[in-house]
Amino acid sequence: MSSNTFGQEKILRDELKRLRKENETLKVMVEVIGSKCSILETHLRESHCPPYHHDSNKRARIEEFPFTKSSKICVKVDEEDKSLVVRDGYQWRKYGQKVTKDNPSPRAYYRCSMAPGCPVKKKVQRSAEDRTLLVATYEGLHNHGTVDVPNRDRLPLRSDQSPRGQLVNRNLTLMPTMSPSSIQPPIALDLSLSRSSFPQDPKPSYLSKNLSFGNRSSDCTKIEEYAASLVRDPKFTEALALTVARTLNN
């Protein structure tokens, strides 16, 4: 064995060690954020309990409890790409398109067509600030358990420029832009991350800082502060989504 081989082996071992640490760190983050999420959700439910009027004459807009069923994701696309297609592992049927006042780009309305009667809807619109971002807003909860269906590769069909059935590779980014009324984790957690849209960058920015959990008295505070800063990091949220998706798969 040459010294060169030993050197490579050492590098690989170091890399493995580093990845294990990252994995542990991510696990801690998932637990912290998960528990915070549950607490917040419970708190919201309690504090908003039912000022909920059910008027049978009102349309579906107010039929659903508003606190658990809305989330946003952002998707990076080419500026020239005019299709309003967000690949999230579900199958969608477009039922409308509108130009809204606050944004020159049209907003597309989709309904989940993977299961009959699935109440989930999504709106997709190009961000007014950043034309390379597609903002997808999800409403409702899927009434079917899995996104792992034979059709999962299928895209919502073309809008003006995407040929029918064409696969579009997008960089999905979960954005920490949820409003107080959207505390629940994003609905489409799969987000096709199993397709390995996981960042290639071996050192995600959120892990470049040193993280030590030595002192238990300040651990909780540290973790909370760090978690708060992490949720603002799109790379972290993407990694988090992947971790959760894998956990669910297991």
Add this chain to the structure above:
DNA sequence: CGACTTTGACCGGCGC
């Protein structure tokens, strides 16, 4: 022929 998009019309909430 079925599944889907397109697009103008329509509906209902909301602010003035």
Add this chain to the structure above:
DNA sequence: GCGCCGGTCAAAGTCG
């Protein structure tokens, strides 16, 4: 009450 606006409907068109 009126008009604006976002969301939905539904007929027609498209595609495989």
